[in-house]
Amino acid sequence: GAGVSQSPSNKVTEKGKDVELRCDPISGHTALYWYRQSLGQGLEFLIYFQGNSAPDKSGLPSDRFSAERTGGSVSTLTIQRTQQEDSAVYLCASTPGGAGNYGYTFGSGTRLTVV
């Protein structure tokens, strides 16, 4: 597609359930990023995939969070045993290469609400 696509756009889940968030980057973009933004807060880096390199997982807040990127394209962010503090907007972005040289194109995000 023309832009970064994320699904679902909204997700309400019960505390303790697992959720999967999907990101489909711009075709040909080798780098893919996940961030989250809590209400009134800035963007918190979660994880970064670049080509076939090992992902930079340094921003994942706990071992309940994991992500994979299959075939160098679509990525799935999984949150296990969700907690209320996981409620946030989860944003995915992609770039043609490392973000040191390129700005991000963001998807419209997944708004996660844990009740």
Next chain:
Amino acid sequence: RKEVEQDPGPFNVPEGATVAFNCTYSNSASQSFFWYRQDCRKEPKLLMSVYSSGNEDGRFTAQLNRASQYISLLIRDSKLSDSATYLCAYGSSNTGKLIFGQGTTLQVKP
């Protein structure tokens, strides 16, 4: 000290005013800098890239001061439609990712 610091505002200005925001960063190895605009409940969108000493695009001017480690965004002749949150970000080729500030909120009033 936070990696990137911005005054959250809000900055309330009348239409037609000139307004400027600053953003300070702590990593002297930073190589590229960006300003993003974020409307309420929307994703951030790239407004300007700042690669060297500065960049100008219409009413918007971004400047970089490496010695003092800050970037600025100047908006001239403010429009109601400029009301948004403005996020600054920096990146470096060795980390490959962008670090964002908390954002500065601008409200342009009629």
